[in-house]
Amino acid sequence: MTDQATSTIVPVKLGDRSYDILIGGGLIERAGQEIVSRAGKTMRAAIVSDETVAGLHLERLQAGLTAAGIESTPVVVAPGEQSKCFATLETVTNAILAARLERGDIVIAFGGGVIGDLAGFAAGIARRGMGFVQIPTSLLAQVDSSVGGKTGINTAHGKNLVGVFYQPQLVLADTDVLNTLSLREFRAGYAEVAKYGLIDRPDFFAWLEANWRGIFDGGPERTQAIAIACQSKADVVERDEFEMGDRALLNLGHTFGHALETATKYDSSRLVHGEGVSIGMVLAHQFSAKMNLASPDDALRVEKHLRDVGLPVSINEIQGQLPPAEKLMEYIAQDKKVTRGTLTFILTRGIGQSFIAKDVPPSAVLSFLKEKHPA
Amino acid sequence: MTDQATSTIVPVKLGDRSYDILIGGGLIERAGQEIVSRAGKTMRAAIVSDETVAGLHLERLQAGLTAAGIESTPVVVAPGEQSKCFATLETVTNAILAARLERGDIVIAFGGGVIGDLAGFAAGIARRGMGFVQIPTSLLAQVDSSVGGKTGINTAHGKNLVGVFYQPQLVLADTDVLNTLSLREFRAGYAEVAKYGLIDRPDFFAWLEANWRGIFDGGPERTQAIAIACQSKADVVERDEFEMGDRALLNLGHTFGHALETATKYDSSRLVHGEGVSIGMVLAHQFSAKMNLASPDDALRVEKHLRDVGLPVSINEIQGQLPPAEKLMEYIAQDKKVTRGTLTFILTRGIGQSFIAKDVPPSAVLSFLKEKHPA
Structure with a gap:
């Protein structure tokens, strides 16, 4: 203490x-x-x-x-x-x-x-x-x-x-x-800590890559990481308390993540929220690279760090059967962040350069999901 | 139309x-x-x-x-x-x-x-x-x-x-x-219209005394009365949206009224809310007179007008048995407008001169209730 x-x-x-x-x-x-x-x-x-x-x-x-x-x-x-x-x-x-x-x-x-x-x-x-x-x-x-x-x-x-x-x-x-x-629960929370680096704090993400062990071990890095994460979220919420715009950035990794949580019927033995967000953030970076918005190296870097801390980083790490890509796509379309049929995704131009994309073609998402999750 | x-x-x-x-x-x-x-x-x-x-x-x-x-x-x-x-x-x-x-x-x-x-x-x-x-x-x-x-x-x-x-x-x-x-329901609403005159608009109360028949008959006075009532309430709410102070004025007649509603077990065949408010407003004016805050003539004037429109103006107009004054006093103390045991009442210095009184002695209220409602 x-x-x-x-x-x-x-x-x-x-x-x-x-x-x-x-x-x-x-x-x-x-x-x-x-x-x-x-x-x-x-x-x-x-x-x-x-x-x-x-x-x-x-x-x-x-x-x-x-x-x-x-x-x-x-x-x-x-x-x-x-x-x-x-x-x-x-x-x-x-x-x-x-x-x-x-x-x-x-x-x-x-x-x-x-x-x-x-x-x-x-x-x-x-x-x-x-x-x-x-x-x-x-x-x-x-x-x-x-x-x-x-x-x-x-x-x-x-x-x-x-x-x-x-x-x-x-x-x-x-x-x-x-x-x-439990270590699993701590890791799941860590995914949300890393998220703030990926949204708009590239230096924080680099610091996490170097200091994550201190956070897990309860060193002074833990307090520091929680403070920066809270400050990051506060910055976004202060700009948009009632979620009319910018606050959507906090959903980085969550559109894919929620679809995976739905696909596993919220069975926490298979997937907890933070794990879904971890996989979702990797997918968001990979999809951004595929859309030529960001470098594939950034997606690899995100994947490596989350894997290092012990988080799942790909769909096929989820235990048990999953519905096909078409079904995952349906879950995405049902997500509450969809407004009148337009797909809103949080995409990125690189580490710490996330942005709200409102014009993502559903067909591109589906073909990406088929690559990542072949039937 | x-x-x-x-x-x-x-x-x-x-x-x-x-x-x-x-x-x-x-x-x-x-x-x-x-x-x-x-x-x-x-x-x-x-x-x-x-x-x-x-x-x-x-x-x-x-x-x-x-x-x-x-x-x-x-x-x-x-x-x-x-x-x-x-x-x-x-x-x-x-x-x-x-x-x-x-x-x-x-x-x-x-x-x-x-x-x-x-x-x-x-x-x-x-x-x-x-x-x-x-x-x-x-x-x-x-x-x-x-x-x-x-x-x-x-x-x-x-x-x-x-x-x-x-x-x-x-x-x-x-x-x-x-x-x-129904006429009864219209009258019950009218009690709240009259309340705004009694809170802080003496001219409106005088206008109601002269024009209430037009309101009941659906003449242009009806729209005018509703507009003034809404404006009166808006003035209070604009000053105190979250009920930290002044908004309590809107409870004129309500502390006595709620006690009577509780005493009749919210049986609408015996008493509806607006009728409780009507009796409560008369009691508030009578009690203010008894406390030497207002002239007894004002209480008589309020009683006369509310009786003219057909509203009940005294406890003994309520059909059926009522609990004794001591019990009514208990209901008043349980009312949500009570803060940490202090009795808060809306009292008046005359027609349209209501104010928030936070230091009303419970003993004075009880002895007043015993006068108005002998066992």
């Missing part, structure tokens, strides 16, 4: 919805004092978490909150994507109201991306908006879900199609808690 | 969430052209309505939309407060997604306050925010729910405790449609 002096602060500047992300060791224990000192008052809290995270870390969080004068009520749901549904949203929202929390009290999201999305949505609708603090416990949640204010649940019509934009007042990214993640 | 030339426009100025309220005859038929001409494009629409309103008016609305190039899908729910629940919210939200509406398409709330609250909430969360147009069909919804952006549903913990602030892009208040309301 590191001490307070080593916490790094990333400010997210969104006018009257601005907030800070604190990154460093020991933040779970210190959460109470950080919240109270910034709010200038004590309050009550509901801690929304899942059984796994609560079992490992809830006691320490509650002890620190109590010490700071914050009375807290845990609201614990089943782990996994299936908790992102209307029924669990209703349960969580009612638990917040049953705890008699008022608008100035806080909902704490304490878990990975699923908990952040679910608790943030509940915080945004209970009493038409409660105080909201995120304590993300996965690398993916720390670098992705903790910035941007997107919350939501899934429906039969697709993932994340119901939700609100709701910004937290504070995010505490405890770098120690990541030591309890 | 009046023609387009007589429509009155009330602009609601909320920065990039600003919108217009159009008030006049024939707006249901003209909805399609008004929407398209303002949006500068056609789009698709989901029309959220209840069985009663849909049975009376849906066909005309859809015909006008189709003529303007807007393809629409009706989403019809059961009438009444019980539709403001999570289950119906899920049904409506899924129906919007099933209709394959995109973020630039619109959800139309076509009904009274229940439909406005439910459809607005669904519009605010489907795809994290769809286009939203309100066509309120009750007087209450036209002067109250159509301004302010509050949406929501009820839970076991209370009314309207779950929802979002979500502003429409356009409100069409068709004054002809009010002719299909």
